[in-house]
Amino acid sequence: MKDALKALMIHGSHKSYKKRAYIIKAGAISNKVYYLKSGVVRHFVITRQGEEKTIRISQENDFFFSSIVSFFKREPSYIYCQCLTNVELVYWHSETLDELYEKNPELNEFRILKLTNFILEKHNKEIDLLTKSAFERFEAFCREHAKLFNRIPHHVIASYLDVTPETLSRMRSKLLKS
Amino acid sequence: MKDALKALMIHGSHKSYKKRAYIIKAGAISNKVYYLKSGVVRHFVITRQGEEKTIRISQENDFFFSSIVSFFKREPSYIYCQCLTNVELVYWHSETLDELYEKNPELNEFRILKLTNFILEKHNKEIDLLTKSAFERFEAFCREHAKLFNRIPHHVIASYLDVTPETLSRMRSKLLKS
Numbered sequence: 001m002k003d004a005l006k007a008l009m010i011h012g013s014h015k016s017y018k019k020r021a022y023i024i025k026a027g028a029i030s031n032k033v034y035y036l037k038s039g040v041v042r043h044f045v046i047t048r049q050g051e052e053k054t055i056r057i058s059q060e061n062d063f064f065f066s067s068i069v070s071f072f073k074r075e076p077s078y079i080y081c082q083c084l085t086n087v088e089l090v091y092w093h094s095e096t097l098d099e100l101y102e103k104n105p106e107l108n109e110f111r112i113l114k115l116t117n118f119i120l121e122k123h124n125k126e127i128d129l130l131t132k133s134a135f136e137r138f139e140a141f142c143r144e145h146a147k148l149f150n151r152i153p154h155h156v157i158a159s160y161l162d163v164t165p166e167t168l169s170r171m172r173s174k175l176l177k178s
Numbered sequence: 179m180k181d182a183l184k185a186l187m188i189h190g191s192h193k194s195y196k197k198r199a200y201i202i203k204a205g206a207i208s209n210k211v212y213y214l215k216s217g218v219v220r221h222f223v224i225t226r227q228g229e230e231k232t233i234r235i236s237q238e239n240d241f242f243f244s245s246i247v248s249f250f251k252r253e254p255s256y257i258y259c260q261c262l263t264n265v266e267l268v269y270w271h272s273e274t275l276d277e278l279y280e281k282n283p284e285l286n287e288f289r290i291l292k293l294t295n296f297i298l299e300k301h302n303k304e305i306d307l308l309t310k311s312a313f314e315r316f317e318a319f320c321r322e323h324a325k326l327f328n329r330i331p332h333h334v335i336a337s338y339l340d341v342t343p344e345t346l347s348r349m350r351s352k353l354l355k356s
Contacts (some may be wrong), residue, residue, distance in 0.1 A: 057302060068301055072294060078305050091314045108286040115293040116250060123246055126233060127256050130225045166229045 004107040009035075011100055012090035023067040023081040023089075031071055031094040036062045039087030041080070042079050042156050054159040055079075057148065063114055086151040134163045138171045182285040187213075190268035201259040201267075202244040204255070209249055209272040214240045217265030220334050222258050233257075233341040235326065236354055241292055262330040312341045316349045 012035065016021060023041065024030050036058050043056040043064070058064045067077030091102075094124060101107055128137055138161055148157065149172075158168040190213065195201060201219065202208050214236050221234040221242070236242045245255030249272060270278075277342055279285055306315055326335060327350075336346040 031303065045305055045308050048311060053308050055308075060343060068297060069305075070296060078309060089249070105252055105283065105286070108283070108290070112286065112289055112293065115297060119246060119293060119297055119300065122297065122304070126300070127247075130223050130231050130233075131256060133226060 003111060004104045006102050007108075008100060008154075009052075010091065011096055012092050015091060017083045017087040017089070020085055021083050021087075023083065023087075024070075024077055024131065025080050026078055027076045028067075029070045029074060029075070029076055030066040032057050032066055032091045033071070033094075033097060034058055034064050034066060035090040036064070037088040037090060038133050040084040040152050041087060042082055042084055042152070044082070044159070045078050046080075052080075052159065054156050057084075057145075057156065057160055059145075059148070079114070084156065129162060133176070134161065134167060135171055137161050137176070138163070140166070142175065182282045185282050186270075186278060186285065186288075187268065190270050193267050193269060194260045195265040195267070197261055197264050199261050199265075201261065201265075202248075202255050203258050204256055205254045206245075207248045207252060207254055209242040209252070210244055210269045211249070211272075212242050212244060212273060213268040214238055214242070215266040215268060218262040218330050219265060219337075220260055220262055220330070222260070222337070223256050224258075230258075230337065232334050235262075235322075235323075235330070235334065235338055237326070262334065271287060304352055307340060312339065312345060313349055313352070314348070315339050316341070317353070320353065 004073075017039075023034070026046065038060055041064070042054050043059040044052045044054045047053050056064070065071045066081045067079045069075050069079075070077045073168060091164065099112070128140070132140075141157070154168055155165045158165045161168065163171070195212070195217075201212070204224065216238055219233050219236040219242070221236065222232045223229045223230050234242070242259075243249045244259045245257045247253050247257075248255045279289070306318070318338060320333070332346055333343045336343045339346065341349070
């Protein structure tokens, strides 16, 4: 798989974004897959109430679609992707990927792994929201991503965890005291 | 791909379940993938409030994991899968699938398609809950699954759409009048 991954990386294009820049906004169409070399990106939608709701936070070494619906269906994105720090990306157009997959069938293993992990991530998020308390979700988030609190605005983390910024602040105090 | 699919089907085991029977309950571990030949299956979790929350409704020709977390991580399921009608299934153990994938690399195309569709389904459900009204979600559900109203209890559909049974009933009256 390592050689195939090397081939993937060699054929990617490189791009930098400044903090606060948008990789995609709702309404645009994207046929790119991204690899995050450095930085943090938030993926959000505007809710019916007009609020920004963060549905994913991508970090170093993450792969992501700027809009998965755009990518697979060529429909306008519902998603905004915004850089929360300066960001260094590698990206591939879908046509480039199709050619690479054709030439390197051993990349299939990697694709299947990434797709599976993405499903598990989405599935766990859905189940956690239904079965865990806000504090349990917050604790799990801290176990994996404690350093994010020093890198990105806390209201983004609150939105991702589906709590108000005030609740997040209270939970942090509680955790720091315990 | 057709020959590979035929190989997949030939190596599946067949099983019938009676209406109301459980394919898996929370706490159990499953390493099976299922294909639904006939019938309807609901996938639900018990929420923190002790309520049954339906997160998926599988129908004829659907593939599903009884518990995707169990399947990939060998952890106990959070999910209950219950038959809402008499059900005919084909299933495969993960070991059988691994062997089939090894022998039929052309099945990778099919796996990638199924995983991608599953991601799109989960993604769209997440976005729809944030950006669409209950009535818009209900209309979209009716466009694709109108016949389900004659096959399964309406409280299951209400749970899936994240509305109360009373709201679902009001929306149905509104749609039938218009």
